[in-house]
Amino acid sequence: MIPTPLTQIPTSPPTDSSVGRGRRLLWPAVTAAGATGFVLVAHLVDPNxxxxxxxxxxxALTGTFCPGCGxxxxxxxxxxxxxxxxxxxxxLTVAAFVVMILGFARWARRQWRGEQRMIAAPAWILYGLFWVIMAFWFARNLPGWTWLSPA
Incomplete structure (x- = not known):
């Protein structure tokens, strides 16, 4: 087998032209509807x-705030x-919303174009996210750090 020069290697995955755009956008549409429903309920039914x-x-069990409190x-x-x-x-929720919106836009764009599925995040990102959440959890329960409490 003759190796191909680097200039001939495709830079993006091939498109799946056998599936129409409407069908490819089904899951992004369902996801957007679910997120919209969540925000609508949180808007209409005041959690305060x-x-x-x-x-x-x-x-309720520990008396301390979890990373999701608030x-x-x-x-x-x-x-x-x-x-x-x-x-x-x-x-952390506000930052997560920004990341999720950007990720959703990237996913929907790739679906629109018919590109193959995205790969999962690299392990270092997942480990980093885990430690950011753990540090936030610890910091928001430190005495005197009321600026991180959801109250």
């Missing part, structure tokens, strides 16, 4: 009012356009 949602099980209130604040309040409730 007692009794609208159950208490965080981790908070996510509903941050989502509610974002749905009302209040970025400062959302950052006060859970800054």
């Amino acid at each position: 009012q007692p009794g609208n949602y159950p208490t965080c099980p981790w908070l 996510t509903l209130r941050a989502t509610h604040a974002l749905s009302e356009g209040n970025l400062v309040e959302a950052l006060q409730r859970n800054p």
Whole structure:
């Protein structure tokens, strides 16, 4: 077998022309509808009012905040356009929303073009994300660090 020069290697995966765009965009559309539903419920049913949602099980059992505590209130604040309040409730959620929106846009674009599936994130990114979440969890429960608490 004769090796091919590097200039002849395709830079992007081949497209799947056998599947129409409507079918390729089904899962991005379902995902967008689910995310929209979540934001709509968080917007309409105010999580700041007692009794609208159950208490965080981790908070109820341990009395400490988990990394997700304040996510509903941050989502509610974002749905009302209040970025400062959302950052006060859970800054990690706001950062996660930005990353998820960018990832969704990339995924939908690749689906639109008919490109093959994206590969999973490299291990170093997943380990880094794990340690960021653990550090956030630890820091938001430190005495005196009330600026990270969702209250």
